[in-house]
Amino acid sequence: MKTRRIADLDVSSIGLGCMPMSIEGRPDEARSIATIHAALDEGVTLFDTADSYHLYADEVGHNESLIAKAIASWGGDASNVLVATKGGHLRPGDGTWYVDGRPEYLKQAAEASLKRLGGDAIGLYQFHRPDPEVPFADSVGAIRDLLDAGTIRLAGISNVNPEQIRLAQEILGGRLASVQNEFSPAFRSSEPEIELCDELDIAFLSYSPLGGIASAAALGDRFEPFQQVADARGVSPQVVCLAWHLAKSPRVIPIPGASRPESIRDSVQAADVTLSAEELAALDGA
Numbered sequence: 001m002k003t004r005r006i007a008d009l010d011v012s013s014i015g016l017g018c019m020p021m022s023i024e025g026r027p028d029e030a031r032s033i034a035t036i037h038a039a040l041d042e043g044v045t046l047f048d049t050a051d052s053y054h055l056y057a058d059e060v061g062h063n064e065s066l067i068a069k070a071i072a073s074w075g076g077d078a079s080n081v082l083v084a085t086k087g088g089h090l091r092p093g094d095g096t097w098y099v100d101g102r103p104e105y106l107k108q109a110a111e112a113s114l115k116r117l118g119g120d121a122i123g124l125y126q127f128h129r130p131d132p133e134v135p136f137a138d139s140v141g142a143i144r145d146l147l148d149a150g151t152i153r154l155a156g157i158s159n160v161n162p163e164q165i166r167l168a169q170e171i172l173g174g175r176l177a178s179v180q181n182e183f184s185p186a187f188r189s190s191e192p193e194i195e196l197c198d199e200l201d202i203a204f205l206s207y208s209p210l211g212g213i214a215s216a217a218a219l220g221d222r223f224e225p226f227q228q229v230a231d232a233r234g235v236s237p238q239v240v241c242l243a244w245h246l247a248k249s250p251r252v253i254p255i256p257g258a259s260r261p262e263s264i265r266d267s268v269q270a271a272d273v274t275l276s277a278e279e280l281a282a283l284d285g286a
C-alpha cells in the first residue's frame, strides 16, 4: 500500500471512512467488523470516524467503539494505524445534526472519545464543523490545549475555508496536521483549500469522495468520463475517481466510506493507478 503523510506519520494513501457503518442504513456489527478487517488486511492505516457517527441519542461514539473493537479483534500488527476522530458535531437521535464548538464542550468530548478509542492519546482529533455561535479561534484554542495536554497527538479541522485554515495554523503554532473538506466530482469547490494545504504542507482528507453514500454507486452514470476511463482500464469508476483525487496533490488523502468489505477492497486499488494527463483532463472536464 502506498503511503502519504499526515504531519510526521505515514498513512495509507487511501483511508476508510467509517460513517456508513453507524448511521442510517448501517449494516449489522459482524459486517462492519468484516469491513474494517478487510481494510486492515489490505494495508489501510487511516480510519476516519467521529463521536457523532451514531443513530440513537444513547449511543454517542457508536462508530469509535466499533473501530476500537475491530482493531482489537484483528490478528495483525495495528501499531501503525491512525484513527482520526472528530468532535463538535452532535446528533440528538431524531435524525438531525447540530454543532457545539464551545471549548469546554470540545475538551470533554475529546476525553470521552479517548476513553472509547483506548490508548494514551487520540491519534488525530479534528474539530468537526465551525459553530456560528462560538468564535472559531476559541474552538481551535481548545484543540491547541488538547495538543498541549497530550490528550491528542495531532490536530485537524473540518468544513473550513482558507481564512479559517490560516487562522487555525496560527493558533496551533504551525501544528495543524490536516484539513477535512468535502471534495468529489459532484462537489469541486474545495480546490482553494487543497491548494492552500499544498502550500502550507498540510494533509487534505477529501470526504464523501465518491459523492456521498446515496450517490457513490451511480458515479459512472453521473459522470461519463469516469466510466469511460474505468472501462478502458478495466477498473471501477470509483477507483478512477479515487485516483483522480490522489492526482490533485500529494497532500490529498481520500477517505471513501464503506459498509461492505468488497467496497474497500475495490477502492484500495486506486493507490496503484496513475492517470495520464489526457485522462485527467477528461475527468476534470466531466
Ligand SMILES: NC(=O)c1ccc[n+]([C@@H]2O[C@H](COP(=O)([O-])OP(=O)(O)OC[C@H]3O[C@@H](n4cnc5c(N)ncnc54)[C@H](OP(=O)(O)O)[C@@H]3O)[C@@H](O)[C@H]2O)c1
Pocket: 016, 017, 018, 019, 020, 048, 049, 128, 129, 158, 159, 180, 181, 206, 207, 208, 209, 210, 211, 212, 213, 214, 216, 217, 236, 238, 239, 255, 256, 257, 258, 259, 260, 261, 262, 263, 264, 266, 267
Ligand atoms: N467531516 C465531515 O463533515 C464529513 C461529512 C461526511 C463524511 N465524512 C467522512 O467521509 C467519509 C466518506 O464519505 P461518505 O461515506 O459520506 O461518502 P462516499 O465515500 O462518497 O461514499 C460512501 C459509499 O460509497 C460506496 N463505495 C465505497 N467504495 C466503493 C467502490 N469501490 N465501489 C462502489 N461503491 C463504493 C460505499 O458503499 P457500501 O456502503 O455499499 O460499502 C459507501 O456507502 C465518511 O465515511 C466520513 O468518515 C466527513
